[in-house]
Amino acid sequence: MSTPLIILIVVAIILVLMYNSLVAKKNQVDNIFATIDAQLKKRYDLIPNLVAAVSKYMEHEKSILEDITKLRSEANRPNISDKEKIELDSKISSALGSIIVAVEDYPELKANENVMHLQRSLSEIEAQIAAARRAYNQAVTDYNNALEMIPTNIMANAMGYQPKELFVIPENERKNVNVSELFNR
Amino acid sequence: MKSISELTDFYYNRLYPELEILEAQRKAIKKRVINIGIIYLLFVALIALYLYQNVSLDILSFFLIFALACTKWLYAYLIRDYSVDFKEKIIAPLITEIDKTLHYAPTQHISALEFINSRLFGTKIDRIRGNDYVKGKIDNIPIEFSDLFAEKKHTDSKGRESWERVFLGLFIVSEFPKNFHGQTIVLPDSAQKVFGDLIGGWLQKNNSSYGELVKMDNVEFEKEFVVYSTDQIEARYILTPLMMQKLLNFKKRTKHPIYVSFIGGKIYLAIEYNSDMFEASVFHSLLEYKIAMEYIQTLHLAVGIVEELKLNQKLWSKL
Numbered sequence: 457m458s459t460p461l462i463i464l465i466v467v468a469i470i471l472v473l474m475y476n477s478l479v480a481k482k483n484q485v486d487n488i489f490a491t492i493d494a495q496l497k498k499r500y501d502l503i504p505n506l507v508a509a510v511s512k513y514m515e516h517e518k519s520i521l522e523d524i525t526k527l528r529s530e531a532n533r534p535n536i537s538d539k540e541k542i543e544l545d546s547k548i549s550s551a552l553g554s555i556i557v558a559v560e561d562y563p564e565l566k567a568n569e570n571v572m573h574l575q576r577s578l579s580e581i582e583a584q585i586a587a588a589r590r591a592y593n594q595a596v597t598d599y600n601n602a603l604e605m606i607p608t609n610i611m612a613n614a615m616g617y618q619p620k621e622l623f624v625i626p627e628n629e630r631k632n633v634n635v636s637e638l639f640n641r
Numbered sequence: 642m643k644s645i646s647e648l649t650d651f652y653y654n655r656l657y658p659e660l661e662i663l664e665a666q667r668k669a670i671k672k673r674v675i676n677i678g679i680i681y682l683l684f685v686a687l688i689a690l691y692l693y694q695n696v697s698l699d700i701l702s703f704f705l706i707f708a709l710a711c712t713k714w715l716y717a718y719l720i721r722d723y724s725v726d727f728k729e730k731i732i733a734p735l736i737t738e739i740d741k742t743l744h745y746a747p748t749q750h751i752s753a754l755e756f757i758n759s760r761l762f763g764t765k766i767d768r769i770r771g772n773d774y775v776k777g778k779i780d781n782i783p784i785e786f787s788d789l790f791a792e793k794k795h796t797d798s799k800g801r802e803s804w805e806r807v808f809l810g811l812f813i814v815s816e817f818p819k820n821f822h823g824q825t826i827v828l829p830d831s832a833q834k835v836f837g838d839l840i841g842g843w844l845q846k847n848n849s850s851y852g853e854l855v856k857m858d859n860v861e862f863e864k865e866f867v868v869y870s871t872d873q874i875e876a877r878y879i880l881t882p883l884m885m886q887k888l889l890n891f892k893k894r895t896k897h898p899i900y901v902s903f904i905g906g907k908i909y910l911a912i913e914y915n916s917d918m919f920e921a922s923v924f925h926s927l928l929e930y931k932i933a934m935e936y937i938q939t940l941h942l943a944v945g946i947v948e949e950l951k952l953n954q955k956l957w958s959k960l
Contacts, residue, residue: 484873591877593858594873
């Protein structure tokens with residue numbers, strides 16, 4: 457076999473490997489996002505029940521309850537982008553956190569089995585979402601790194617891949633002590 | 642659960658009469674061990690000299706290996722009574738003092754099946770021995786642990802057998818408070834330590850017998866451990882930021898390599914002490930603070946994982 461042919465084959469193999477690794481990274485991000493999406497939907501489905509259960513008692517938190525209902529209907533709109541989903545998720549997380557903290561101030565609510573049941577379901581889903589967010593961020597970091605690092609950046613550019621955004625996890629989860637305790641268990 | 646200082650009090654106050662009897666017993670046995678040891682050594686040296694001068698070196702080395710095995714056996718034989726008394730009168734009451742529901746069986750061990758189920762050390766194990774089996778419930782969470790010594794057999798082309806040590810240390814099994822379906826395995830990070838981030842990272846990635854490599858978002862944890870899992874999300878569901886911190890703290894307290902796996906609703910924790918724990922030596926007094934603390938701390942550490950790793954805080958879906 458002639459030398460140029462060998463070089464050509466080696467180059468072709470490297471290109472194929474680079475292409476495949478980029479596609480694999482992109483698919484990993486998409487897969488994990490799909491899981492998060494499913495979990496977020498599960499959580500959105502619980503919101504109306506929670507609002508209905510607590511609104512009778514919560515006089516001072518009416519605005520939070522209205523906000524969260526509005527956010528939920530926004531999140532349920534068809535054709536919203538991944539970026540919007542990520543933003544809505546962080547707003548809803550913090551609003552839900554405030555509601556759960558507020559429940560502590562109402563003995564009637566704490567004694568209400570329905571509310572407690574909802575609260576536990578929420579914290580379970582929240583723990584799963586927290587895990588999925590972290591997995592997503594790792595996948596996105598791997599993907600973004602490949603987009604910026606030599607030599608995959610040239611290939612990624614040619615393929616038209618765009619960098620993706622990370623979930624912002626820390627602040628609102630740390631602020632709501634009570635909630636984060638439940639979530640991070 | 643009792644604290645370490647409460648247990649130390651118990652050891653030196655309540656167990657003191659027993660300790661005194663055992664101490665007298667130990668001194669007598671130590672004398673015997675030394676006397677018999679000297680005679681035995683002279684005897685071995687004489688035979689070795691004879692073999693060296695008159696027979697081949699091969700036979701001599703074979704004899705020396707045999708003599709070494711005999712020494713071990715002889716020592717175990719001489720201290721047998723003392724060793725049994727020590728476990729019955731010191732270790733057993735200590736375990737009951739930690740928690741009344743704990744059962745202790747000095748000659749039993751964790752089953753080979755559990756060891757293999759943990760997937761921590763491969764599935765090809767040819768011999769398992771162990772002792773000091775403890776089983777019970779802490780805060781209603783089942784826990785069991787024992788000393789375990791697992792080996793693998795190798796046969797070379799000439800048909801000669803040799804045994805390779807797979808694990809020697811403390812093996813703990815408990816229930817994990819969250820539901821999960823796959824397997825997640827946490828191992829000491831040897832590759833990254835030896836070869837650095839770049840090559841070590843590449844080696845880890847290609848070690849797929851455990852599952853996919855999971856990169857964790859805690860720098861210190863990543864340095865100490867490497868995580869493999871069948872599910873990227875589930876691995877993080879189990880290893881929350883808090884859990885990672887707790888495992889790091891646990892690692893610091895044990896000062897030995899730890900291996901952890903989460904499979905079938907259980908947590909398996911192996912601490913590689915590379916020695917048989919809870920054994921009495923005739924050359925150290927049981928009254929020595931350092932010796933006493935070793936027994937107490939090891940027991941406390943093993944039973945304490947339920948509280949330490951918050952295994953008693955079940956998520957409600959598992960109630």
